[in-house]
Amino acid sequence: MHIVVCVKQVPDSGQIRVHPVTNTIMRQGVPTIINPYDLFSLEEALRLRDKHGGEVTVVTMGPPMADQALRKCLTFGADRAVLLTDRFFAGSDTLATSYALGQLIEKVSATWGAPDIIFCGKQTIDGDTAQVGPGIAKRLNLLQLTYVQKIEDFDFDKKEITVHRRAEGGIQVLKTKLPCLVTMLEGTNEMRRGTMADALRAARAGIITWSAADAGITNLALCGLKGSPTIVKKVFAPPARAEKAFQIEVADKSYEDICDALLGEVYKRQPALEQDMVKMAPGY
Amino acid sequence: MVEKPKAPAAGNSRANTKKELPEHLKAYKHIWVMLELERGVVHPVSWELMGEGRKLADKLKVDLCGVVLGAPGTTDGAVADCFGYGGDVCYVVEHPSLSDYRNEPYTKVMTELVNKYQPETLLLGATNLGRDLAGSVATTLLTGLTADCTELDVDAEGSLAATRPTFGGSLLCTIFTLNYRPQMATMRPRVASVPLLTPGRTGRVIRHDVSLPEEDIITKILAFLPDGTTNKSNLAYADIVVSGGLGMQNADNYQLVRDLAGVLGAEWGGSRPLVQKGWIPTDRQIGQTGKTIRPRLYIAAGISGAIQHRVGVEGADLIVAINTDKNAPIFDFAHVGIVADATKVLPALTETFRKRLALAATRSAAE
Structure with a gap:
């Protein structure tokens, strides 16, 4: 069995700066991590491999330094890591990203065999779009199972998978055929620590690094800014509210007095609330 | 100092590209x-x-x-x-x-x-x-x-x-x-x-x-398992929401948030760190990576008000914030603030609301 897991290296904190001219994100100097949502998918992939045999290939697209994220995936126990990096991919939106990753997975298939299952994170913490997974599935013409809470059954001989998928107001139990693309929900499992053997192997392992040409991507018009139908016209900090909060006087006051004053202020600003609260508050 | 980046070469930026719809x-x-x-x-x-x-x-x-x-x-x-x-x-x-x-x-x-x-x-x-x-x-x-x-x-x-x-x-x-x-x-x-x-x-x-x-159609639906109604969060559509942050100090104190929510018939939630600490379940998280809420009244206890939290609660009609730090960012977007220890204010607030609601109920029954 061959499993491909797509990961992304993302900035760790909110200390993001924006290029004042191009309005694109300046990533320099910000610590990076593996997108946390991807780890739930990677762990699920490793579990399937441990149970059914086969190999896990982790792939990413990003700057050369994204090899750190891949090396980390190797320490968790992934068998192989491929980095797709090229200046042509700069500024990709979700459509261009899904094209590049789709092409990358095609090349991975041609090199190490077609994947039976592809995992992506539910979404990333920097982009938050949740669109690249479905995009890759469509690019590769694969079925997709998103927001998966649990893999209920995995029958590799029959090439069938049954999952619990989070839907509005409940869980859909879905059964589909392999190959397919799965995105795992957060909190579904806990990432293993990785063995010492894996850590040693990861330290020695070479990250396979491909340029666009290496991955067989020749139509550069579909990559990066050029291949992105959306453009970011404006990036800005959320505007501050004109007035700061009205402060309830607290000096030398009892908590009872403070709370009385607060209720007065609440009902003054929302006069209808008191009567409505009587109706909706059974607990007093 | 951040060095001022140079403008990119002409033609490189698409931000100024003219729209030419085919x-x-x-x-x-x-x-x-x-x-x-x-x-x-x-x-x-x-x-x-x-x-x-x-x-x-x-x-x-x-x-x-x-x-x-x-x-x-x-x-x-x-x-x-x-x-x-x-x-x-x-x-x-x-x-x-x-x-x-x-x-x-x-x-x-x-x-x-x-x-x-x-x-x-x-x-x-x-x-x-x-x-x-x-x-x-x-x-x-x-x-x-x-x-x-x-x-x-x-x-x-x-x-x-x-x-x-x-x-x-x-x-x-x-x-x-x-x-x-x-x-x-x-x-x-x-x-x-x-x-x-x-x-x-x-x-x-x-x-x-x-x-x-x-x-x-290859994918088949074998079953639909509806969520149980007990303990289910309806944060997004609640009229009143009470939430807690790290200012609640420990998991036991979080009960004070639920006590107030109980008296008000409100939904309860919290900021992301509380989910990470395991004090509240994931579906109770309020903010950018959790739920966006739009209640008529939002009471934030011990929440500093990071931007990630702010974007999830800004739609509230009235935001009340309780925090010991008078410079906490939550006071920049709350409407009413109390600079005090939330673990002390909440029990008093629960009691005050309880009395006031009982009084209002008696009055409306008499009318």
Whole structure:
């Protein structure tokens, strides 16, 4: 069995700066991590491999330094890591990203065999779009199972998978055929620590690094800014509210007095609330 | 010091690219909203989108259209409400294979509708259904998609200006889809309010027939396991929400939040660190990576108010913040503040509300 897991290296904190001219994100100097949502998918992939045999290939697209994220995936126990990096991919939106990753997975298939299952994170913490997974599935013409809470059954001989998928107001139990693309929900499992053997192997392992040409991507018009139908016209900090909060006087006051004053202020600003609260508050 | 970056070489930036819509895309017109009908109920975000879509359609002087997919005989209520919430046209596709959401048939039908009727803009809710479908449809159509928007508008040239938080809410960005149609966007539930329903308002129904043999659909739904009603969070649509942050100091003190919520008949939640510490479950998280709420009253106890939290609660009518740090950012967007220890204020507040509500109840009973 061959499993491909797509990961992304993302900035760790909110200390993001924006290029004042191009309005694109300046990533320099910000610590990076593996997108946390991807780890739930990677762990699920490793579990399937441990149970059914086969190999896990982790792939990413990003700057050369994204090899750190891949090396980390190797320490968790992934068998192989491929980095797709090229200046042509700069500024990709979700459509261009899904094209590049789709092409990358095609090349991975041609090199190490077609994947039976592809995992992506539910979404990333920097982009938050949740669109690249479905995009890759469509690019590769694969079925997709998103927001998966649990893999209920995995029958590799029959090439069938049954999952619990989070839907509005409940869980859909879905059964589909392999190959397919799965995105795992957060909190579904806990990432293993990785063995010492894996850590040693990861330290020695070479990250396979491909340029666009290496991955067989020749139509550069579909990559990066050029291949992105959306453009970011404006990036800005959320505007501050004109007035700061009205402060309830607290000096030398009892908590009872403070709370009385607060209720007065609440009902003054929302006069209808008191009567409505009587109706909706059974607990007093 | 940050060195001022140089301007990129001319032609490198697309931000100033002129819009030249290819001739065949100029026929794309009107605003579409995908109405998420599931098990007989339309997700409220669809009506929120109808409200926003109505504003856009009025500015552009085009039609606002709803799109309903479902099993035969299940869509009538949604169609009536589509008009009631401001729709001019409702596209209806009924087929047994559309009875519950599945990516394959829904993508096929939505793509077919778009190619046939050519909307300029297609809006969906940023729900699990909407995000699952939007990514597939946009990639099939090779058009632009702006996910998880918090604001929708049109610019002077009539293009969709979709604003969304990025980098965990620390920044907002406005995104355009140039030279491609339809312009697609998903919008977070609760960032807009549901418009007023006008019963009896009518419009044009366009029924579309599809060929959708069930044997061609590979993914099958084996069962639907509804969530239990106990302990289920209804944060997004609650009228009153009480939440706690790290200022509650420990997991036991979090009970004070639930006590107040209990007296008020309110929903309870918290900031992200509380989920990470395991004090509250994931579905109780409020903020950018959790729930967006729009209550009439929001009481934030011991929450500093990081931007990620702010974007999730800004839609509240009245925000009350309790925090020991008078410089906490929450006081920049709260309406009423108390600089004090939340673990001391909350029990007193619970008692004060209890007495006051009992009094109000007696008074209204006497009248």
